[in-house]
Amino acid sequence: MGNDMKKSYLFSFWLAALPLLSRAQTSPAPATLLHPAAVFDGETLHPGWAVLVEGEKITAAGPAAQVKVPAGTRTLELPGLTLLPGLIEGHSHLLLHPYNETSWDDQVLKEPLALRVARATVSAQKTLLAGFTTSRDLGTEGAGYADVGLKQAINEGIIPGPRLLVATRALVATGSYGPRLAAVENLPQGAQEADGVDGIVRAVREQIGHGADVIKVYADYRWGVNNAAEPTFSLEELTLIVQTARSAGRGVVAHASTAEGMRRAVLAGVETIEHGDGGTPEVFRLMKQRGVALCPTVAATDATSQYRGWKKGQDPEPARVTAKRQALAAARQAGVALAMGGDVGVFPHGDNAREMELLVHDYGLPPLEVLREATSGNARIFHLADRGRVAPGLLADLVAVAGDPTQQVEALRQVRLVMKGGVLYKQP
Numbered sequence: 001m002g003n004d005m006k007k008s009y010l011f012s013f014w015l016a017a018l019p020l021l022s023r024a025q026t027s028p029a030p031a032t033l034l035h036p037a038a039v040f041d042g043e044t045l046h047p048g049w050a051v052l053v054e055g056e057k058i059t060a061a062g063p064a065a066q067v068k069v070p071a072g073t074r075t076l077e078l079p080g081l082t083l084l085p086g087l088i089e090g091h092s093h094l095l096l097h098p099y100n101e102t103s104w105d106d107q108v109l110k111e112p113l114a115l116r117v118a119r120a121t122v123s124a125q126k127t128l129l130a131g132f133t134t135s136r137d138l139g140t141e142g143a144g145y146a147d148v149g150l151k152q153a154i155n156e157g158i159i160p161g162p163r164l165l166v167a168t169r170a171l172v173a174t175g176s177y178g179p180r181l182a183a184v185e186n187l188p189q190g191a192q193e194a195d196g197v198d199g200i201v202r203a204v205r206e207q208i209g210h211g212a213d214v215i216k217v218y219a220d221y222r223w224g225v226n227n228a229a230e231p232t233f234s235l236e237e238l239t240l241i242v243q244t245a246r247s248a249g250r251g252v253v254a255h256a257s258t259a260e261g262m263r264r265a266v267l268a269g270v271e272t273i274e275h276g277d278g279g280t281p282e283v284f285r286l287m288k289q290r291g292v293a294l295c296p297t298v299a300a301t302d303a304t305s306q307y308r309g310w311k312k313g314q315d316p317e318p319a320r321v322t323a324k325r326q327a328l329a330a331a332r333q334a335g336v337a338l339a340m341g342g343d344v345g346v347f348p349h350g351d352n353a354r355e356m357e358l359l360v361h362d363y364g365l366p367p368l369e370v371l372r373e374a375t376s377g378n379a380r381i382f383h384l385a386d387r388g389r390v391a392p393g394l395l396a397d398l399v400a401v402a403g404d405p406t407q408q409v410e411a412l413r414q415v416r417l418v419m420k421g422g423v424l425y426k427q428p
């Protein structure tokens with residue numbers, strides 16, 4: 001090591017040590033008491049509760065008169081507001097933007113990576129300020145491992161955004177995905193192609209090595225005759241994907257909209273099925289048996305149907321919306337757990353509440369049920385034991401909205417306060 005190198009090594013060591021020193025020298029952040037009209041704790045509404053936050057965690061929650069506060073606590077009065085756990089988006093693509101702005105093909109083929117990442121930083125901020133403090137981001141769609149870098153930038157406090165669970169590139173069977181142009185060979189693809197024993201094991205491990213928190217696989221896609229959706233991977237391939245991911249502590253989620261694609265994915269051991277439009281009562285019974293959740297993404301179906309010309313409220317309902325309605329009814333009939341996720345990116349980031357509004361208004365779910373799905377439910381399904389509820393010891397990821405979202409889902413559009421890890425990003 002030369003002298004100059006030694007100096008710069010010492011200098012960078014000193015820089016790395018600085019944050020530790022300054023943290024030790026400053027006194028801990030004062031405790032904050034949040035005093036709203038009511039607290040939704042992830043399960044039920046508690047009028048008159050208050051919540052104490054110290055550092056990045058919730059340290060007490062209960063009837064306001066019973067919460068003991070340390071000396072020097074500052075109180076944030078939140079009259080008329082309901083405090084709830086930070087919402088958890090179950091299905092986003094931060095690296096995509098709405099298809100009525102730019103087609104998916106053009107985003108994948110023509111947009112420079114830097115443009116996509118720059119836009120994604122803004123989308124991350126919009127997501128957080130809409131009250132979504134966590135998002136499961138299910139594939140970069142041709143933007144490589146950019147989601148891993150975004151997550152790092154958020155965690156290091158460089159840009160505001162939700163806590164991310166990232167899927168990186170996602171896995172597709174060769175030839176099944178897109179973009180597709182019959183005359184052009186070797187087009188860049190929106191996900192990583194992998195087949196057979198060797199290819200699949202290697203691809204899963206590559207994605208894990210690059211930072212994937214979860215593995216996403218396309219169990220079927222529109223690659224059939226006349227673009228019909230057909231299964232892609234064999235049951236053996238899907239099983240190998242799940243086994244390889246699981247041995248590294250990762251779960252697998254499957255895009256699937258055909259009954260056979262869903263059946264194979266469920267038998268292989270995936271944790272959630274995304275979309276599920278063609279699910280039959282038998283498949284949903286199998287999901288219930290195996291403890292697999294459905295993330296129905298009704299907002300994506302609603303948005304793409306409108307992009308294709310459906311005038312909602314005037315035209316008859318398109319067949320794909322009817323199919324979604326029947327599938328969701330069958331899933332609920334079978335007792336399948338629902339994950340709340342809209343496939344946001346197909347529609348604008350920050351508009352995440354659209355999925356919850358549609359579930360209530362178009363699909364008849366009670367607001368309380370939808371709110372549980374987006375908080376304690378998603379936390380359970382995604383193995384996030386440190387969030388999704390308001391309880392001592394959990395992360396202080398909290399949102400306050402005007403009104404009562406357990407009665408009126410529209411209240412979720414009236415976000416007045418956003419806290420993540422005890423840090424306020426928005427306040428009245």
Ligand SMILES: [Zn+2]
Nearest residue numbers: 091093138343
């Ligand atoms: Zn998606």
